[in-house]
Amino acid sequence: MSELVWILVAAAIINNFTLSYFLGLCPFFGVSKKIETAFRLGLANIFVMVITSVCAWALNTYVLPYAPYLRLMSFIVVIASTVQFVEMTIKKLSPALFRALGLYLPLITTNCAILGLALFQTNRGYGFFEGLFFAVGAGVGLTLALVLMAGIREETELAEIPDVVQGAALAFLIAGILSLAFMGFAGLFSSGA
Amino acid sequence: MSDRSAFQEEMTKGFWKENPVFVQLLGLCPALAVTNSAINGLAMGGAVLFVLTGSSFLVSLLRNMIPKQVRITTFIVIIATFVTVVDFTLQAMAPTVHKELGAFIALIVVNCIILGRQEAFASRNPVRLAVSDALGMSIGFTFALFLLGSIREILGSGSWMGIELFGAGFEPWVIMILPPGGFLTLGVLLMLFAHWKKRQAAQAARLRKEAA
Amino acid sequence: MDSVKHAGPVRLIATLGLAGLFSGVVLVTVYLATLPIIQRNQAEALEAAIYRVLPGAVSRKAFAVRGDQLEEISDSAAMQVSEGVVYGAYDEAGNLVGFAIPAEGPGFQDTIRLIYGYDPRTKQITGMEVLESRETPGLGDKIMKDEEFLSNFKSLSVEPEVVVVKPGTKSQENEVDAISGATISSNAVVSIINRANQRYLEVLNRATGGTPGEGSGRGQSHE
Numbered sequence: 001m002s003e004l005v006w007i008l009v010a011a012a013i014i015n016n017f018t019l020s021y022f023l024g025l026c027p028f029f030g031v032s033k034k035i036e037t038a039f040r041l042g043l044a045n046i047f048v049m050v051i052t053s054v055c056a057w058a059l060n061t062y063v064l065p066y067a068p069y070l071r072l073m074s075f076i077v078v079i080a081s082t083v084q085f086v087e088m089t090i091k092k093l094s095p096a097l098f099r100a101l102g103l104y105l106p107l108i109t110t111n112c113a114i115l116g117l118a119l120f121q122t123n124r125g126y127g128f129f130e131g132l133f134f135a136v137g138a139g140v141g142l143t144l145a146l147v148l149m150a151g152i153r154e155e156t157e158l159a160e161i162p163d164v165v166q167g168a169a170l171a172f173l174i175a176g177i178l179s180l181a182f183m184g185f186a187g188l189f190s191s192g193a
Numbered sequence: 194m195s196d197r198s199a200f201q202e203e204m205t206k207g208f209w210k211e212n213p214v215f216v217q218l219l220g221l222c223p224a225l226a227v228t229n230s231a232i233n234g235l236a237m238g239g240a241v242l243f244v245l246t247g248s249s250f251l252v253s254l255l256r257n258m259i260p261k262q263v264r265i266t267t268f269i270v271i272i273a274t275f276v277t278v279v280d281f282t283l284q285a286m287a288p289t290v291h292k293e294l295g296a297f298i299a300l301i302v303v304n305c306i307i308l309g310r311q312e313a314f315a316s317r318n319p320v321r322l323a324v325s326d327a328l329g330m331s332i333g334f335t336f337a338l339f340l341l342g343s344i345r346e347i348l349g350s351g352s353w354m355g356i357e358l359f360g361a362g363f364e365p366w367v368i369m370i371l372p373p374g375g376f377l378t379l380g381v382l383l384m385l386f387a388h389w390k391k392r393q394a395a396q397a398a399r400l401r402k403e404a405a
Numbered sequence: 406m407d408s409v410k411h412a413g414p415v416r417l418i419a420t421l422g423l424a425g426l427f428s429g430v431v432l433v434t435v436y437l438a439t440l441p442i443i444q445r446n447q448a449e450a451l452e453a454a455i456y457r458v459l460p461g462a463v464s465r466k467a468f469a470v471r472g473d474q475l476e477e478i479s480d481s482a483a484m485q486v487s488e489g490v491v492y493g494a495y496d497e498a499g500n501l502v503g504f505a506i507p508a509e510g511p512g513f514q515d516t517i518r519l520i521y522g523y524d525p526r527t528k529q530i531t532g533m534e535v536l537e538s539r540e541t542p543g544l545g546d547k548i549m550k551d552e553e554f555l556s557n558f559k560s561l562s563v564e565p566e567v568v569v570v571k572p573g574t575k576s577q578e579n580e581v582d583a584i585s586g587a588t589i590s591s592n593a594v595v596s597i598i599n600r601a602n603q604r605y606l607e608v609l610n611r612a613t614g615g616t617p618g619e620g621s622g623r624g625q626s627h628e
Contacts, residue, residue: 022226069436172380179373274428285442
């Protein structure tokens with residue numbers, strides 16, 4: 001059990017998908033201007049990641065050993081279908097939420113973090129539960145990064161910033177400092193434990 | 194001939210005016226992840242060039258035959274095919290590069306640049322223009338990655354294209370080849386570009402005032 | 406161009422079907438064409454690594470570890486399995502030099518795959534080589550290249566187990582000097598080896614206990 005928790009914590013904080021592995025950057029820089037939106041998008045991502053992880057595990061175990069060249073294709077089709085499904089469900093269950101998230105939902109498909117999750121899980125040979133915990137950890141880490149970035153940017157809206165730094169440049173500099181901060185978690189996990 | 198100049202225009206806009214990384218801010222994941230060295234940046238650029246040009250060619254060729262409702266799915270199938278081809282070919286022909294780029298070769302399939310260009314351009318334009326657009330964007334992307342990779346490699350490893358530059362006394366600024374370095378390099382570059390653009394705009398305004 | 410704006414379901418399915426068919430054909434072709442090359446590359450790299458971690462060896466055989474038995478298997482079968490395989494290496498006279506044990510485990514950043522040589526007669530590790538790692542460039546990736554670190558593994562005792570110590574304080578035969586600035590990666594390598602030792606050493610020691618050589622002539626030389 002502790003190893004599973006470790007996988008989750010490692011994915012969320014120590015090897016944060018966004019700040020250490022450079023995944024999920026498009027929403028990170030595109031959506032992260034309001035904490036509310038960032039949080040909701042993060043939750044949607046977690047949901048898609050968990051489903052993707054389970055499907056990837058099933059594919060890896062039962063189908064792909066016979067056709068390894070279909071790995072990428074099957075993963076991306078699963079992701080695209082899951083996102084479509086999530087979109088339809090949210091539209092039906094909560095039109096208000098759908099309107100708030102609207103444009104960003106289809107973008108989850110091209111979020112490298114989701115596909116990256118499936119690929120890493122495959123490379124590391126994770127089983128069903130390991131994959132699940134990995135997915136939750138990765139999703140939580142992604143949400144954490146999104147919310148942190150949104151929070152900082154909300155604050156900077158009121159600050160005086162030289163105009164050459166405004167916009168994208170500032171976002172990257174903030175991201176760099178965040179990434180630096182997260183590197184401090186490196187010693188948390190001693191692989192000898 | 195307007196035909197040739199249109200072709201040229203499509204090709205060159207991808208390099209500077211609409212550079213996918215520096216201007217459109219697309220394809221950021223590989224732009225930061227594999228630019229820890231100049232060669233890796235070049236290799237990723239090459240792979241994207243193959244995938245983008247091939248997909249744009251096919252999509253443009255078949256644009257009148259793909260129904261609107263399934264176009265995104267069809268695009269994705271085409272792109273994923275090209276990416277898988279690149280993945281296996283690299284693994285066979287250049288295993289070292291393949292290992293360096295790792296999972297990011299497969300992640301080309303969700304590179305927003307590729308799907309974006311199919312949707313915005315290739316599916317609505319004839320083959321020649323689509324291919325030139327693809328080439329232009331790819332070259333611009335490769336340039337961006339090469340620039341990022343070179344800066345990070347020189348500062349972070351003391352070498353360029355694998356060639357040692359500074360000798361033993363140089364203490365490399367290791368953070369540059371780590372994730373924070375990636376973010377910071379791009380941030381500083383964007384700052385420099387913004388500054389340069391500001392000066393250009395100020396100059397143009399000044400020239401206009403003098404002419405008036 | 407308007408004719409395909411709202412196509413019927415047959416048209417949709419046909420398009421997707423054709424796309425899938427085209428994709429399938431291309432993928433299978435490329436896969437079949439590149440598979441032999443990829444496998445050959447992997448086999449060559451592995452073979453070179455085996456001979457580097459077991460100096461003096463010139464031929465090898467693959468064994469699957471089943472329970473507490475060693476079962477000889479073919480090279481291609483060995484490449485299919487991801488774990489539970491060790492390689493016996495033999496010198497020119499056909500005597501056993503030692504076993505090359507591939508192992509993997511979590512490093513600081515992603516998985517580390519390595520292979521190390523073990524001599525059951527001296528109960529020592531004869532060499533270690535990192536096959537795959539994504540450790541921090543300039544720091545953790547020294548586990549791949551740093552001569553001083555690698556020399557720790559040239560005659561490393563495994564009893565009672567391998568232990569990591571602060572850089573420069575190695576005093577016992579079973580100790581490994583960590584790389585300063587890359588403690589986690591150094592620890593990871595030793596953990597991986599200890600875990601593999603726990604799994605395989607008993608079987609290997611027993612299989613060679615008393616028998617000087619496993620070689621029934623030279624090992625495999627095809628491919």
